[in-house]
Amino acid sequence: MTQRHKLDLLDNAIDSLNEALTKYQQGQAGDVKAYKFCVLHLSHFLELVLKHYVTLAHPLLVYKYPFAKDFNDESQTIGLQEAINFLKNEGKDLTDQFLKDLAWLKKLRNRIEHYKFDMEVAEVEATIGRLVRAFVEFDQAHANLELDDLIETGQYGLFLELADNYDMNLKKAENEVELECRVNHDDPDFQVYHCDECGHDTLIPNQDSETGYRCAFCGNEDSDDMEIRCGLCDMPWSKGLMRYLDWTDEGHWMYVCPRCLHDPEYVNDD
Numbered sequence: 001m002t003q004r005h006k007l008d009l010l011d012n013a014i015d016s017l018n019e020a021l022t023k024y025q026q027g028q029a030g031d032v033k034a035y036k037f038c039v040l041h042l043s044h045f046l047e048l049v050l051k052h053y054v055t056l057a058h059p060l061l062v063y064k065y066p067f068a069k070d071f072n073d074e075s076q077t078i079g080l081q082e083a084i085n086f087l088k089n090e091g092k093d094l095t096d097q098f099l100k101d102l103a104w105l106k107k108l109r110n111r112i113e114h115y116k117f118d119m120e121v122a123e124v125e126a127t128i129g130r131l132v133r134a135f136v137e138f139d140q141a142h143a144n145l146e147l148d149d150l151i152e153t154g155q156y157g158l159f160l161e162l163a164d165n166y167d168m169n170l171k172k173a174e175n176e177v178e179l180e181c182r183v184n185h186d187d188p189d190f191q192v193y194h195c196d197e198c199g200h201d202t203l204i205p206n207q208d209s210e211t212g213y214r215c216a217f218c219g220n221e222d223s224d225d226m227e228i229r230c231g232l233c234d235m236p237w238s239k240g241l242m243r244y245l246d247w248t249d250e251g252h253w254m255y256v257c258p259r260c261l262h263d264p265e266y267v268n269d270d
């Protein structure tokens, strides 16, 4: 019974997070009232997810009176503050800023619930960003919920933007590269290159890119290693070995391979 309760907590938390992200997007698109719902969903999310962390120590700890004789599945559960206290007592570190932002969120939520809603959009955006970031840091340090699998694909970009987190962005890029590799494993032209800009092996073919490649992590589109086909003989060569030329002097730019350029190092007279 308690196992089910624990799973519900996380599921409901993630539902609220997805909702919060949708509302944030609507807020950014100009629907200022949507921020109000973003705040409500986000505060619901944080409460549930912090309670979920408590259950990782023991599922029964989410209940206010786990030692009670008449205990059952419907028994009263702990609140946000109790969850925070437990995590602190357990030795988990919650930064002062995170706690301050949580208090701010709670106050704002109360004002919203009592229809005394007025807010500075910039302040809401900044604080939501800080809360998401603090949450991600906490999660990475203590639980690792594999958020990339839990958050809706369409919302994950915004989540990363808010979390502004290097590790998560890299994980997302690596997942994208892995997926593309799987989809294109039959294509002999499909290649993954090392990106010199960011230092990761995340440079993959991209139709929107001028070079035909784009780094899934940093957006860089260039590498001397990438193979492209010679504009004359159609053979693939590393870009660093080719020259980009206006071959006909009529603005018809193309890459030309060393062999077609009769570079003595590459032309063998056999």
Ligand SMILES: [Zn+2]
Residues within 6 Å of the ligand: 195, 196, 197, 198, 199, 200, 202, 215, 216, 217, 218, 219, 220
């Ligand atoms: Zn890169």
Ligand SMILES: [Zn+2]
Residues within 6 Å of the ligand: 230, 231, 232, 233, 234, 235, 256, 257, 258, 259, 260
């Ligand atoms: Zn050539």
